[in-house]
Amino acid sequence: MELYVLGALLFFLIGVVLSLLGSGGAILTIPVLVYVFDVNPYWATSYSMFIMGLSNWTATIDNIRKKYILYKIGLYFAIPGLLVTFLVRRFVLPDIPDMVFKNELMHVSKGSALMLVFSFLIFVTAIRTLKSKHVHENVPMAFSPVKSMFQGAAIGLITGFVGAGGGFLIVPILVLSSKIPIRQAIATSLFVISITTSLGFLGDLNPSVYMDWPFLIYCATFCVAGVLVANSIKDKFTSKTLKLIFGYFILSLSILIFIIEINKLGLKLVAFL
Template identity: 40%
Template sequence: MTLIDFLGFSGAFLIGIILGLMGGGGSILTVPLLVYLLSYNPVVATAYSLFVVGMSSVVGIIQKHQEKLVDFKTGLAFSFPSFLAVYMSRRYVVPNIPDEIFSLNGFVLTKEMAIMVFFAIIMLLAAISMIKRKPKFDGPFKKQAYYKTFVQALVIGTITGLIGAGGGFLYVPALVLWAGLNMKNAVGTSLVIIAINSIIGFLGDLHTLDIDWEFLLSFTFLTILGILLGGYLSKYISNKKLKKGFGWFVMVMAIYIMIKEFS
């Protein structure tokens, strides 16, 4: 095992710890780790990330279900349009993005560059959502018409499919504002959507990519071990302070990706 491989697998374990500590967020580092440290193509990296996120979310569902914080009915209802969008984007949209999107005065926007820049933008949004103080959503809720939720889930699913991240920072507020769940139940329920979306999105990639199963399963196994350790440590560490600090770290990473891609 080379030093790079060691650092990569150590990163997988660290991502798992972050996921276990905060219930989300760590998966957004999987793609940069695979691309910049382990030198995977962004398309392959987003596919691998979907698998890691999907398997990790299943572990999270088990943990949250034991705490009675998962609304399976709402999660499955929201999942249907979302996983359709994830699968279609991975199966048809990503493979058909041209390798060279456009060029202007010597600047060439490639497919790989576009994916990473879009990913960095989503990272920035995620960082802001973790840093800022979230409003309390207490009081009566009125569920919106399902067709609106259907369209919104299609949009979120498409974004999730393109960037290969879990999208919890998008699904949690959606479940609070549109389905009327409280924050804790929204976090637990979002894992159902994330797990289904990620696994089905990955299935879309099986038609177009050759998967290194030995690496992927090893990487995922270490991430899950990290989740179990993080879940244990979460009893002793302030989730609020940790999430804010991690938000700043994600913001720095997003800026780094932007600089690296445009330099």
């Protein structure tokens, strides 16, 4: 019972972070599923797609009402991104062997490999987030449709393999590359992730993934509740403050995941010595 109370609190906080920052949902959801609820890392990427899909659509509905979303720009990201995500989840990831690497010293499973790649992506994103400068509202946008399509496809590739919605990459790209104001970038990111995670989850409806529907509904309910609460207060926070908090938080998270996964490999190494 205590575990599920903790899970409810964590998923509620994830929903708050997701709504406020337009990213970070999957970055937080996957570690909670893997390390708190002991979900198989491969299944956790699928579960994250479902939870993030519902949560992102909840936040997106509020942003539609406030007219924050740049639909044209978002679709240039979303369409190639969702196609790549679907193809990876449906045809590539299921064919990756459960044991990616094996010798007399260590065994690297598919789950461990995914989490190590995930920690690296989070680390790079944290550094970029902390080093980036704030873009002011009066800076002209520098949107390029072709560049955005390639960026969307690259984000879809990452989303497909690690189950992360890509908001932690979309927001910096929109702000730094396209010079889009931060609040519009967050809203557009949530719109894009809503589409990509929804189709990505549909790509996971195959026999290789066990769907624990009561558990998924439980997690998604508290995450959506967090989104709803954050929707009512997010305009009171400055973008700069939230960016710094988020950057340092995911930096710490990336280091923690890396240490945990390397320790697993280290235990196998000791066992063979």
